[in-house]
Amino acid sequence: MIIKVGFDYEDDMEYIKCPAKVGRKINQLQxxxxxxxxDRNNEHGYWFEEEEDGHINYGVSYRTDAFIYWLNNIKFKKGKIVARLIETPKTQPKKAIRF
Incomplete structure (x- = not known):
């Protein structure tokens, strides 16, 4: 199943290819x-720090690859790739999510 992933701008989108059983639950998975x-207890490479008035604020910076990493390595960690990023879909996306 193809999932369209949208971001802040209308033209800013990426696509995920995944099995139908994953795609049907994509909103819950998001x-x-x-x-x-x-979760600040999770050490992943998407955190960034900003200092403001002597205080450190934490934020995240990510794109679809972070979601795919989570799907493949955290949620479904049986060693099988369940999602991958694709450039241009050959079929119309069945679902869409936004980040």
């Missing part, structure tokens, strides 16, 4: 990804 991504 919420699980956000819970993992924003």
């Amino acid at each position: 919420w699980g990804f956000w819970e993992w991504l924003y």
Whole structure:
């Protein structure tokens, strides 16, 4: 199944290819990804720090590759690739999500 992933701008989009059983639950999976991504106990490469008035603020910077990493290595960690980024889909996306 092809999933269209949109960002802030209308023309800024990427595509994920995944099995239908993953694609059908993509919205629920997105919420699980956000819970993992924003959990300060998780050491991942998407954190950044900004200092403001002597205080350190934490944020995240990510694109679709972070979601795919989470799907393949955290959520479905059986050693099988369940999602991958594709350049241009050959068929119309069945679902869409936004980050």
